[in-house]
Amino acid sequence: MPTIDPTAFSAALLAWYDIHHRDLPWRISPRQRAAGARPDPYRVWLSEIMLQQTTVAAVKAYYTKFLARWPSVSDLAAAPEGAVLAEWAGLGYYARARNLHACAKAVEAEYGGRFPETAATLKALPGIGDYTSAAIATIAFDEPAAVVDGNIERVVTRLHAIETPLPRAKPLIKAEIAALTPKERPGDFAQAMMDLGATICTPTRPACAICPVRPFCTATRTAEAERYPVKAKKAAVPERRGAAFVARRPDGAVFLRKRPGTGMLGGMSEPPTTNWSARADGALGASAAPFPSDWRRVGEIEHGFTHFRLTLEVWSAAVGDELAIEGWWSKPQDIAAEALPTVMRKVLKAAEIGSSEAERPSAVPQRRGRRLHGAE
DNA sequence: TAGTCGTGGTA
DNA sequence: TTACCAAGACT
Numbered sequence: 430m431p432t433i434d435p436t437a438f439s440a441a442l443l444a445w446y447d448i449h450h451r452d453l454p455w456r457i458s459p460r461q462r463a464a465g466a467r468p469d470p471y472r473v474w475l476s477e478i479m480l481q482q483t484t485v486a487a488v489k490a491y492y493t494k495f496l497a498r499w500p501s502v503s504d505l506a507a508a509p510e511g512a513v514l515a516e517w518a519g520l521g522y523y524a525r526a527r528n529l530h531a532c533a534k535a536v537e538a539e540y541g542g543r544f545p546e547t548a549a550t551l552k553a554l555p556g557i558g559d560y561t562s563a564a565i566a567t568i569a570f571d572e573p574a575a576v577v578d579g580n581i582e583r584v585v586t587r588l589h590a591i592e593t594p595l596p597r598a599k600p601l602i603k604a605e606i607a608a609l610t611p612k613e614r615p616g617d618f619a620q621a622m623m624d625l626g627a628t629i630c631t632p633t634r635p636a637c638a639i640c641p642v643r644p645f646c647t648a649t650r651t652a653e654a655e656r657y658p659v660k661a662k663k664a665a666v667p668e669r670r671g672a673a674f675v676a677r678r679p680d681g682a683v684f685l686r687k688r689p690g691t692g693m694l695g696g697m698s699e700p701p702t703t704n705w706s707a708r709a710d711g712a713l714g715a716s717a718a719p720f721p722s723d724w725r726r727v728g729e730i731e732h733g734f735t736h737f738r739l740t741l742e743v744w745s746a747a748v749g750d751e752l753a754i755e756g757w758w759s760k761p762q763d764i765a766a767e768a769l770p771t772v773m774r775k776v777l778k779a780a781e782i783g784s785s786e787a788e789r790p791s792a793v794p795q796r797r798g799r800r801l802h803g804a805e
Numbered sequence: 806t807a808g809t810c811g812t813g814g815t816a
Numbered sequence: 817t818t819a820c821c822a823a824g825a826c827t
Contacts, residue, residue: 476823477823479823480823481823481824481825482810482811482812482825483812483822483823483824484812484813484814485823486813487814488822488823520811521810521811521812522811522824522825523810524810524825524826525810525824525825528826556824556825556826558824558825559824560823560825561824561825578822579822579823580822580823596806619823623823626823627823632820632822666819692809692810694811695810733811733812734811735810735812736808736809772811807827808827809826812822815819815820816818816819816821
């Protein structure tokens, strides 16, 4: 593996970044940074948590909403967890939201509302791991920590044509980044590497012809950049099946309950569902309902999760006000603000319950697939 | 260490 | 349609 001169590499990368950096809501410009400004650690942290395994495009609207509602870490710490989960609904990986709130409370309680300034101390906080601790310390506090995310893994494996598959190659990549990260402008260096990965050194069809660090890159010489990073094969995703039960009151309210605080969709809201069986065959039927009623099957929905695909039968019933199980009634105008994950909004939609103004049903409800499934 | 944990966009 | 993936953390 040929050695890269860190000084020359940084100079080329940062010169490119000064011109071609992305303008993002949680950033300050290289020009402001050069003038001595530093970004608000709260904003850096908030954005980094949201960006975990999530695209910039998806994050922007959530980031703006969170910042408007909770302008500081103290504001966020004072919020009820349910409000944070409801605001997070739709962004996925809900443990992030629970840890976000726990972290805000820890920063408030242990550090008086000011984020600690080193990667090592940041990493001890909930939801902040290897990558995020290094990113915050480097971007907000100028610590030259080794920042390694998916973009940077891709860039480095191409620079050195690393054949070792991920995640085994991770220690090697981190060592190389530690060697390349400059003492001056480490925050810009990290963000420049990520911007390079996001805009030039892309997973498919990388733009090697206009890459500022092409002279340092091994993979591009053999026109094989796209082959890296080598990754271990993934197992096929299994199928699971379950049923969801949408109870409706005469005034249109829907019965919801809260899922257990940990695990899949932990702490989020849902219409009552069965457990999601590993069995993908057979129908469950109204006998699986949380309480007896005149359940009618109104359709089914499919949803892909990271490690399995789920099919949910959707059952609906018109019921009275009193149910013997724990939960609450949510009126039509309140549903949009509930902490409903996307899969559960699909369920409500299948039961012809508008989950937002945008989905307000027309006078004649559109029924998709409804005719196919009569009552039992 | 390998499995768990969402979602929407894209080839 | 399917498969993969996007600024990972936690157990």
